[in-house]
Every structure is written in structure tokens, then in C-alpha cells.
Amino acid sequence: MSYFGNVKQIKFEGASSDNPFAYKYYNPAEQINGQSMEQLLRFAVSYWHTFTGEGNDPFGVGTAVRPYDHLSGMELAKARVEASFEFFEKLGVPYFCFHDFDIAPEADSLSETLKNVDVIVDRIEEHLKTSKVKLLWNTANMFTHPRWLHGAATSPNADVFAYAAAKVKKGLEIGKRLGAENFVFWGGREGYETLLNTDMGLELDNLARFFHMAKDYAKEIGFDGQFLIEPKPKEPTKHQYDFDVATGLAFLQKYDLQDIFKFNVEANHATLAGHTFEHELRTARINGMLGSVDANQGDPLLGWDTDEFPTDLYSTTLGMYEIIKNGGLGSGGLNFDAKVRRGSFDVDDLFYSHIAGMDAFAIGAKVAQRLIDDRVLDDFIAERYRSYTTGIGREIVEGKTDFHKLEQHALRIDSIDNNQSGRLEQLKATVNKYLVETFASVHSS
């Protein structure tokens, strides 16, 4: 049986194609810096937005029209598995991601929930045997059900902590069984509504205890996927503990967890925290902590997580620049944590939106690689910081100077007359030029 019968396999047709069901720029086999696009970009589909999401918002119920809308409960869950693999394969993406709660209905009781999950995991396992699609990461939903209303591992209720542990334990077992390459922790309720009722110190200590126990259990069962923290500053919680990459770093260092975790950086979470996407990627990269990416975009004029499909070519270019400089994403990938707008309720929109996002990252990757190949920014930066390669600058970097020597140097020069323009405007024009030239070469190819 087919759920998307009117859609054929999505293929690369090139920039001149007018077929809305074709890639114009994403060519899986095309080489970028010795890798295929498929290997470099490692796209993943989010199960929640694409198969569980209904298009509801705080002021409206769901609008999505899906081929399994007539089903409910476990029948619905099973149909979604079938539909999802048809979708992954028609789209040609190598990966997908899910929360336990996405694939199977959560029940009020833990035992029933775990049973539901097992039934669906069996089905997924069957598909994975025959499909080329793989599981990028799974995670445990610990934010939707009322039991999490004050947090999971940071709940003031120890029973909730235990319940959370059982969910993550199961999640790690599923990850092991399905070959997940990572396990993600997004603490949507790990934070506070008001400090008036919150013991922030205890909550953070407990969160660290939870992570240590999780790692111990992963080791015990031989799950060697990468642990990832996904920072977000707020929403739904007023203040979320994993505010941004830097806040996560402070936490991980304090609790001796820095060797266990990397970050899953989300573009929209970055902007909600007051950063650019590339800033968060850079911060993770220079600390050796860039693990994976939730590829989406926010609306800079809206104050919540809009989770739009990524179409801004500046963002995909500068994001891919960091990723390529990082040597790729390792076991991570570009997961479309993105949802079609409530007004884009057709099944076709699911395809259009993924194509839009994949083409946007393909363009970004090509532009970024050309910027790197031509050393446009590297040469500028090398020249800009050249003073640290000789003389007093080199002594600074090598730790061979002190305030006495530096003062003597400063008094010798006595005033600064060798600052250079930062050339921000010219560099931005250069990025535009590279967009243009890359696209022209794409188009003419």
C-alpha cells in the first residue's frame, strides 16, 4: 500500500527544472571536497513534525491533511511507520530522528507506554533491515505529558525523576537496537517558571546526576552513540537551563561531563538566545563539541520557535562554512527540525518543504566550499592576525611574556597607528559575489 501514491521518487534534475517534485541543487552524488553531498549533509527527517505534527498552534487546532487521518491509537502509529519509510525513500534522505512519544502513543502508565513503544520499534527494526535509511538519533519526550509539568530530571518530585530515568533507559535500549548514531537530550521543561518556587542549585545537581547515570547505563549496554545536548533558552519554560552552547559548556565542565556530550545546535534556538546560527556552531566547534544540527530557521521578528524550513541562503552558507571547517558533522547530521506552516496543510507541502530545505543547504554547501577553496576568508583572517606570528605577538601566544615586557613594548611604540580596517562591508559584498558566482556555475553546469 502507498501513502503518497501521487509522488514519485524525488530526483536531482538541476537548476533549470520546473518540476516542483525535483531537486534543483541537491545532487546526492555530487562531490564537495572529496565527499558526496549525501555524505557531507547527512539529511534527516524529523518524525514529529512530519508524521505526528498536525499543524496546531496556541490559537488553533490541527489543519494537516494526512493519508492516515482516519486511524487512531496504535493503528495510527503503525500506519505512520509505513508512511514514514515510504516518505524517507521517496525523498532519498539517509536518516530520520524520533522521540519515543512520536512513534507510539504515550499512556498514563509507564508499563503501557513501554509496551506501545516496543510494538512500533519492532516494525521500525523490520524496515531498517531492508531500507538504506538509518536512525540518526532518538530521544525521550519528557515535556508533553502533564507529569512533566515541573520538569523531568529537574522535577521537584523524585518520582518524576525516576520515571524520566525509565524513559531514557528505554530510549538508550532502543537506540542500541536500532543502531542510532546519537542520543539527544532536549530539556524543554528543565528550567523554571519563577525563581520564587525554585531550588536552582538542587535542580542542576540532579540534572548532572541524571546524565551521569545515563552514561553509565549506555556503557553497560554497549550503546556507543554520541550523547548530545540541544540548547534552547526558553519556550515552553520561562527559563531553560540549557540556554545556549556556552551555558551548556559551563554546566558540562562543572559536572565533569564535557567528555561525554557534544551539542545538537538548532538554528532557531540560536536566534531565540540572541545569537546567530553560525555563532552557536562556531562556539561548539572551537570547543570540539559540534555534534549535530537541527536545521531550520526562525523569524527574527517573532519571539517564539517557529521551526521554519531553512530557506535563507545566508544562513545555510554560513552554517555549512562552520560545518565544513569542523571536518563535517561526524556521527551527526542535518535534521530538519522544521514544520510546514499551518496554512501549508497538504501532503504535497511536506515534499515541497523538504526539497526547499535540502536545496537551500546544497547551495549553502557549494558556496561555503568555494569560499574555503579560494581561501577568501582564511587569507583575510591570516593577514589580519599576522602580528601574532612574530615578535611580541608570538611571545604572547607562546606564553613567553608578562605585563612588564608588554608595558615596555607599549611604551616603546607609545601610540597605536597600525590598526587595519575590518572591511565588514567588503566581506559581505564578497559573500554576495560568491552566491552569484556559485549559482551561475550551478546553473550553467
Add this chain to the structure above:
Amino acid sequence: MSYFGNVKQIKFEGASSDNPFAYKYYNPAEQINGQSMEQLLRFAVSYWHTFTGEGNDPFGVGTAVRPYDHLSGMELAKARVEASFEFFEKLGVPYFCFHDFDIAPEADSLSETLKNVDVIVDRIEEHLKTSKVKLLWNTANMFTHPRWLHGAATSPNADVFAYAAAKVKKGLEIGKRLGAENFVFWGGREGYETLLNTDMGLELDNLARFFHMAKDYAKEIGFDGQFLIEPKPKEPTKHQYDFDVATGLAFLQKYDLQDIFKFNVEANHATLAGHTFEHELRTARINGMLGSVDANQGDPLLGWDTDEFPTDLYSTTLGMYEIIKNGGLGSGGLNFDAKVRRGSFDVDDLFYSHIAGMDAFAIGAKVAQRLIDDRVLDDFIAERYRSYTTGIGREIVEGKTDFHKLEQHALRIDSIDNNQSGRLEQLKATVNKYLVETFASVHSS
């Protein structure tokens, strides 16, 4: 004498040029929809950012290195006139804009200030006789000097109101004399710091009285340039009365000024007010009030007016879409109310940044025109709203129905099953495709 001796005339060299002192996309003579780019875009240089600005910010003094830095007072003012015309002409822009205070030093006494201005206006007039450059608009600076600390036309001090009238009177006379095509009112101090000390009703009434007197005087002296209000929500004032285009419209209608004014829409002011650039342009356009544009861009993560040179091609494309749909800007233009970053302190950066901005708008204009020529959005929109061209929809638009008939219609259909997807993601991908195809055609040309 030359102030920018090392820079030659900036020319269009095409997309393949690597010359930083050349246009890659702005080709003044190139036709877009029956107009030359020069006629369509009507670029203007801002005297204040480019010749008076020093690169200071709230935490630092000026950094700009300019060829007239050794001068001061009226000697400096005169040198700037010479330098500015050399700059306009080397850049090949058809227009410039200034505040009275930019061209001549403001003194504590009005009489002295007016004298200073006269001397410089004489010089500018001489230049205009022989140059192709024209004055897009001038305005009166009523925000820098301490006398304006509580406002100008909305000051609680009637003497200040009178002083402001004298300045605008002079400004209109200058505009008349120099052939300005518009006169701009930006009320940077027309607003309040706290309602605790503010009679908002009186202040707004006074502002309207001021505008009526200004128009009377313009009529009296035969100045027929377009009056323009430039909205801004805040900064320096906590709340500025001309918050955005809609707020301006409410004010103009209330005080019967709507036939006298149009709007000068600034991109960065739009985003500070919570709108996109294109939203403000659209609002002005559908009310027949789009007069001119302050072409720049803000940083969506910063909460102040950064006045960056416009390089975001989405913004220039969607902005030019509105402008072309408006039938152009009439007597208005694209004025670069933009400043080089404090770290871009070289004279060369002044050229680079204007080239960056002009090329960005040239690209935007070409992409927008192709979107229009191909009716990409027009056809989608026509189809989307087709129900208003027949039947009950047509009756609604033609005013031939009422709640009784509408209820009967609604009860007849009883439920809605004919909504169509808004296709936001596909439309965004289409804009990306047009960027790509336009650039490719630019590049291959």
C-alpha cells in the same frame, strides 16, 4: 584639489570583475521594465553618514580617517562640500541628501547658525550648476543640540517650537533654492521619555499645527517638493510619535494632513518597529503614500538602529518588488542612510560600502522584475483570491450583500472544504530559484 585621489571613476565592469572599485551588477544604463537602472533606483548619498559621521558610538569616539580631518569649523564644512561632490561624481550617484546641521556647524544662536548655512548653501549651489548630481531632499536637524532635549515641534517649551519653525522655514528656502525634490521630517525627539511628565495630546496637536504651518510656508514660497514623514519607533526617544507607517497614517488622517505627506520608509526603522521592510513599503503603497526610501539594513539581533549598508539580497529583492509595483518612487529615491562600521574606518570603505549597497539593490531590482515579468506571485495571488471575482465573493466586494444573505450562503454550504494551501515554503523556494536564475543570467551576460 582631489580628496579621493587614489580612486578613479567607479564603473560597471560586470559580475566577473574582481576590481573592488567597480560595480559588478549596477549598470546605470541597463534597462529594467523600460527604465534605466539609474532612473529606477535613483540612488542618493547621505551627507551625514558619509561626510559628517566620524564612526563614534555610545562607548567610543570617532575612528574615521578622512582627508579633511585636519580642518575644523567652517573650513571643515567647506572642504566637505568639495569632497562630497568629488565622491558623488566618482561614484556616479544622481542624488544626495542632507540635514542643515550636516553641511554647516550649528551654533548656539540661531542667527549665527543661519549665517553658517548660507555660506555653505552658496557653495553647493555653485556645484549644482555644473554637476549632474541633484538634491533628493534636505531636512532640518532638530535632535542633536541640547535645545531639542525635550522635542522640537513637540517641546513643552514654546520658544523651542518657534526655533524649530525658523529652522524648517530656512530648510524650505534652501530646498527651493537648491531644487530639492522632497523635504523630510524625521522627529527623533518628537516623542516622550515617560508619560509621567508628558501631555501627549497637546504635543501631537502642536505637531500637527507645525506641519500645517510648514505647508503654508512651502506654498507661499513656491516650494513644491514632496513632504515626507520618516517613521521610527524609538531611539533616541523612548517612544517616538511617528512609530511606523500605520501610526503616521492615523496621525495624518486625524489632522487632515494626508494629502500633504507621503512616507520616507527606512528598512532599519521598520524592523525596530517589529515589521519587515516590505511590510512598511506595502502599507505605504496600498495607501498611495510611498514617497521615498532610506536604504539600509538592521541587525535583527541588535535592538538599536545599526544603519548598516544594505547587502541582504532578500531585503533588496522584496523591497524592489514593492517599489516596482508602486510604479517607482516618483520624486523619491533610494537614499543610503547607512554608515560604515566603526571598524571600517578607511576612506576606501566609503566606496566599498556604497558599491556593496548599490550592487545589492541592482541585483534585487533584476530579481524583482523577473518575478513580476513572469507573474510568479501575481498569478498565484490571482488564483488564491479568485472566489472574490464571482458569486458571493463578487457581491461582497461590490457591496451588494449583507449579513442575512451571507448567513444563508454559509448555511447552504454549511461547512468549508475548499481552502487551499498557502504554499509558503514553495514560494520561498521559488524566490531562491529566481535569485539563482537571475544571477546566472547576470553572470553569463
Add this chain to the structure above:
Amino acid sequence: MSYFGNVKQIKFEGASSDNPFAYKYYNPAEQINGQSMEQLLRFAVSYWHTFTGEGNDPFGVGTAVRPYDHLSGMELAKARVEASFEFFEKLGVPYFCFHDFDIAPEADSLSETLKNVDVIVDRIEEHLKTSKVKLLWNTANMFTHPRWLHGAATSPNADVFAYAAAKVKKGLEIGKRLGAENFVFWGGREGYETLLNTDMGLELDNLARFFHMAKDYAKEIGFDGQFLIEPKPKEPTKHQYDFDVATGLAFLQKYDLQDIFKFNVEANHATLAGHTFEHELRTARINGMLGSVDANQGDPLLGWDTDEFPTDLYSTTLGMYEIIKNGGLGSGGLNFDAKVRRGSFDVDDLFYSHIAGMDAFAIGAKVAQRLIDDRVLDDFIAERYRSYTTGIGREIVEGKTDFHKLEQHALRIDSIDNNQSGRLEQLKATVNKYLVETFASVHSS
């Protein structure tokens, strides 16, 4: 049968009370400026947040524990009516407000929805006969159901426009029947997601057509409640047409609707639009358009409508200052468009939160009235603008001057040396002092 059996009538017990089920400051009978607090404040309970709301958020399902949770469909709707009147009466509030959709389940078909509504309206009507509680306003929910996904009166689908007309027609009939003192229009979906697919001009024209037809119908049936527009800048829609009071004013003037409407000002919507609560109230007030208030508060660090119960005494004080200066709210009231936090899921929290809000406004009213009685701000402002009562200032206000005379005046004084400090810090300290003194007098009374 009682739904809140453990809660007795909430009474005023004064500031020294420790009873959480008592008012400490709201004393309905206490006189403020010749009115009882009850008459001045005209509190209303929102049916939606208090009886229909479930405590869900974008990342979680409902948490609220309510005495009618075991019911569903029309049985639930009926139970809520009973519970609500018990609640209104125990709280002692004089008013309530509802959307049609709050009181009765909306069906896919219009005819079925209208039937549901009729059944419940019958019940409410019965209650109103015997209760002192009255209906402040009702409205039509045109944002929750999928049919409104592209708007109601601004939908691109004319059938949806007709459906909306039928709903508002019914709403006006209900308002007439139940004696509603106002009818509110909040256009949560009247706006756009992207200009790429939007005919903003047509949509606004249609919105105006809709309003004119609504007024015609109200006149026809003799419904004389005040029409109110409730501005909000965004959420759920990316850009909502009724952005703020000023935007609403521009719209109403353009379409000759300004005599038909006033504004329902919401505190949290004000801050989302970049304004203070008191700014929006002031703007409405000086235009004679202050109709009613949605009393709540936002979190200035969160970018969405948090609809918190109002507890900030600065906001209630400055809000009440505008309301008292307005001569009260006329047919409007203070409607708690506020919801308990998701973590405050108990029934008791419904009482605590309303008590918190009512006490906060009671304090605000008392502080504001003392500021007014003592002419603290009035005298300062009168002195500050005194220059407009004589001489050139008076001529300005009376329209007896022009730019010639003003210039002569300015040249005569030649420089300004009579500006006065705005004393912002001292005025803020004075407000603090009034908070202290008022509370002290409350406490000692």
C-alpha cells in the same frame, strides 16, 4: 450541586488577613472618587481561560484539574455554565465574557454549531435572570477551527467570509439577547504569514466591508453594545492587521468606521507591540476611543502572549491612572484575559489568581487616585507646558501664528536657555513614595 464546594464566598478581609481565599485590598463597596470600587473596576472573568482552558502549551497537553473533567461534548458545556456562575458569584465579580466557541463545542457544520450555541445560551439566559452577574461582552471565535487558517473576514476564500458573517450575526443576536454591553472583534487570523501570497489591499478592504455590515445588522436588531477592536501585533499570525491602537485608528479612519468602534486594550498585546500598557491606554484615551481593557500582563523577556494574571503594581497603577483620567471605562470593564500557569493546575489556583489580580488593580486604583487627588503629575505637567498658555505659545495653540512670526520670535531670543529638567528620576521616586504611602494607609485602616 456545587463545583467548588470547598471554597466559600470570597470577601474583603483587609491587608492584615492571611486567608488566601480573601481580598486584602479589593473592597467592592469602598469609595474611590465618588464611585465604589465595584463600579470603577468592573471586573470580568474570561470564560475561555477559566472554564475552557486546559493548561496546554505548544509543547504540552493540558494539565488543569477541573471538577467537570469527566464530562465531554454538550454535557461538559452545560456543566461549565453551572460551574462558571458558581465561580462568578463566589468571587463576587460583576461581569464575564465569552467567545461562542467557549460556551459550546464548535462543529464542522455551521448549522450544528449554531444549535449547540442556542442550547447553552438558553442556560446562560436563565442564570442571568437570577444572578447579579452580567455579560460584559461576547465575541465570535474565528481562529481555532481549521476553516480560519487563512483568516476569517480577510480570508482569500469568500465562503469563509460568509461563514464568518454568519457567526458574527449570531454573536450579535446573542449579545442582544443576553444584554452584552459590548461586542469584541479580535482578529487573530486577520493578517498574513507572508506577503508573497497576500493581497493586503483587498484583505483590508474586505475587513472594512465586514465591519460595516456588522454595524448595519446590529442596528437592524437593536443591539446597542459598543463595538470594540482588540489590537494585537502578532501571534498566532505572523503579522496581524490590528497591530496596535494607532494602526487600528488608521484603519478605522480610512474606512469611516471611527464613530462605530472603540478599542479593547490588552496589556500583554501592548508590550508585544513594543508599547507600554499605559501608552496604549493613553493613545486610545486622547482619541476618545478607550472602550475596555483586557487586564493581564506579559513577561518582558518572553516573545509571546503569556496572558499572566496582572500582579505588577506599577502596571496596575499607571493603567488605572489612564482609566480614571478617562472618566472610567463607560460600558467597558477590566476583563481578566489571563490564565493560570500550566504548573498552577489546581482549582484553588483559579481563585488565588483572580484574587491576586483584583487586589493588584485595587491597589493600583487607590494609588492612582491619590496621585490624581494630590495633582502630583497634573501640577508638574501644567507647569512644564505653561509656555503654551501665554505669548507665542498661546498663539501657536490658538492658530494665530505662522512661520514668519515664529522665525521673528526665534531670532529675537536667538538662543534657548529656558529648558527645564524633565525630572524623570524624581517622578519615579514619587510614584514609589505614593505606593508606600497608599499601602501604609491601607494597612493602617
Add this chain to the structure above:
Amino acid sequence: MSYFGNVKQIKFEGASSDNPFAYKYYNPAEQINGQSMEQLLRFAVSYWHTFTGEGNDPFGVGTAVRPYDHLSGMELAKARVEASFEFFEKLGVPYFCFHDFDIAPEADSLSETLKNVDVIVDRIEEHLKTSKVKLLWNTANMFTHPRWLHGAATSPNADVFAYAAAKVKKGLEIGKRLGAENFVFWGGREGYETLLNTDMGLELDNLARFFHMAKDYAKEIGFDGQFLIEPKPKEPTKHQYDFDVATGLAFLQKYDLQDIFKFNVEANHATLAGHTFEHELRTARINGMLGSVDANQGDPLLGWDTDEFPTDLYSTTLGMYEIIKNGGLGSGGLNFDAKVRRGSFDVDDLFYSHIAGMDAFAIGAKVAQRLIDDRVLDDFIAERYRSYTTGIGREIVEGKTDFHKLEQHALRIDSIDNNQSGRLEQLKATVNKYLVETFASVHSS
């Protein structure tokens, strides 16, 4: 000679005083929890805002009228010293703070700058011998002069790094000589404008090298004041490296600097970073890193550092709550990094604004202490987290459990039915009640 001849010693006169030159709530000798208010609050005046600041903003020159306005250069610098000590003593504050650049004019050459500084430090030293006033902290201004345009310790220019070292070296020597209790690092230019030209890794490494050398030098000369980092997310720089307390913590831990530094938390910087003041204080406190406070407030609707005098009693109450819970500020204090508004240009406003701020913190301290004495929040929190004191919760805290045991516990309970309401609304009403009762008791005392 007197600079503020018309102002007498500011004294505590109590809540009923109408004297604008008197404290109504700040009573230096009054005991709070065994300390005098003077000892607890440790107020400091900022030299820069109060004596060097001129009331300029990005759109206007200075407006401040000061008794030394007729002076310039070193004469001005000397007069400011005299005026400042008269001000400190009339106000009765125990501390002040300065940047080197505030007290003496910075020259283009380092040697000349150091000479200027020495002359003024001599004068200050003389005053300190006879005055009760002490130096809370000093710091080096490394952001105003053009040489810092790309940063100081993070400049791409090694000469600038050396120049910065010389300035901080001098600063530490001054601190030692004048008995400063702390030394502050605010890196206003330590960040980036664009990642396109920035080697963020090298810049952060260099910043750490700089701090290590600073500490070595402090040790060498025996300066034992506390080192403080003052986080700020942005402004003037687009992205500042010390974004917030958590970001600072991550940096300090990475570079093994956590034992050397504490944080100087500024209220307005907190809100610019998306946090409340109390959040930043709490984060510092639970990490043992709360060093000192820059006491001011921002405007939540404005996106820049407004540095307003603190008058919001919620902010001062919740801030003092954290400070008292921290056991006070140790060697830190409450430094008014706050400036009178540009429109409050009189000398009197300097007094009014400090009185406003000191009274606001005095009230906040009293309310906070009563909340603590009555264990209002402590008891609620203790009860809320009680589950961690016994059974499985205790095992979690004591590290005696693992995912196996937790899963067994969770399966045993199988579903959660013991979550408790967070009572946010009731707690907020309680804070209001404490404001009221405290003020009443202040007033009646």
C-alpha cells in the same frame, strides 16, 4: 570651594518626609539581619556617569549642566575630583568606582596618558586619607579610544594587546595604591562585529592569556582585590564574549581561571542577555561567584543599555533577596552604574537620582529580609522538594541509585499522581503583600 553649595548633607528623614534632598527609606544605621544598611548595601557612585558623563546619546550632544563646565583638560579633571568627594560625602555613600579614563584625559600616547593619571591619582589619594569614602573598584577603559576599535586583549593587533596590558598593569598599581577592594574587567570591545573576519578561537585564547598575566602581576605587587568579570551580551560590540554569567563561567573553567574571578552582575546587562537580574545573581551565587553588582535598570521595551537609576521595587527586592542569601556581597557593593536621563540635566537631578536608587534598594532590602525571616519562600521550597530528603529521592541525591533501580521504582508507581501546584500566582501575590506590609511598617515607624 563648594561645587554643590545649595545642597546640604543628605540625611534620612523617614517615609513621611517631603524633602527631595532626604532619604525616606535608606537609613544607614538601621539594622537588617545584624548588619547596618550601610554595611549590607555598600553603595558606590560611578565616577563616569556622574562626573564624566555629559548626557550625550547617539543622536545628540551632551546636555548636562555641571559646575565645572567652564574647565577643560587636566583642570577639568582636577575639579571633578574635588566635586566628586564633595558629592560622595554629601550623599553619604561609602564607596566610588572609576575607569582610568574617567579621572584623567586619555592621550594618544601611552606615556602621556599615564602621566595624566598619576597626577589625578595623587589627588584622590589625598582625599582618601581624610575621607571615610573608599574605592570599591577601579578598571581600565579599553573601549573609548579608536585604538580599541577591534578589541583590547582580543585585538587582532598584538601591539594593542601590549597597550592593554600596560593599562591594566597601571590599573592594578592604582588599585593597590588606593586600596581598591576589587578590579573589574568589562570587555566592551572584546567580541566581534562579524565572524567573517574573526578568529574567535585565538581571540578567546588571548583573552585567557591576558587574565593569567594580570593575576600574576597582581600577585607580584600584592594587590589582593577581587578580580571581577562584568558580563554583557552586546553593545557596543555586536557579540561580546562575556555574554552572561554562564558564558563567563564556561570561559573561566576552560582556561582554569575560575578561582581567580567572580562576577560583577549588572541588572541592565542581564535583561539585554534575556535574563532577569535575579537570574544572573542566582547563577553567580550557586556557583560561589557573586562578587559585586552594577545597580541599575533597563527598559524592557528598548534594546540597548539604558543604565537607568534603579527604581523598580520588584527588581531591588528580588535582587536583595539573592544578595542576602549570598551572605552579602563580601568585598563587592552596589555600584550605581546608572545615568540621569538626558532630559534630567540639572545638578539637582544627580542627587535626586541617587536618592531614588538608594531608597529603592533600602526598601528592597527590608522586604527581602522579611521574606527571609518569615521563611515565606524557604518553607514553600523545602516542602516542594521534600521528596529528595527520603526514599528514592534521597538515593538520587546521595548517588546511591542507577537507571535499573529508578526504572523499577517507576514501574512500581507506574503513573504519577503526586505533582503539586507551583502556586506562581499566589507567590506573586505574597510578594505584593510583603511589599505592602513592609512599607506600612516603614511608614508607621
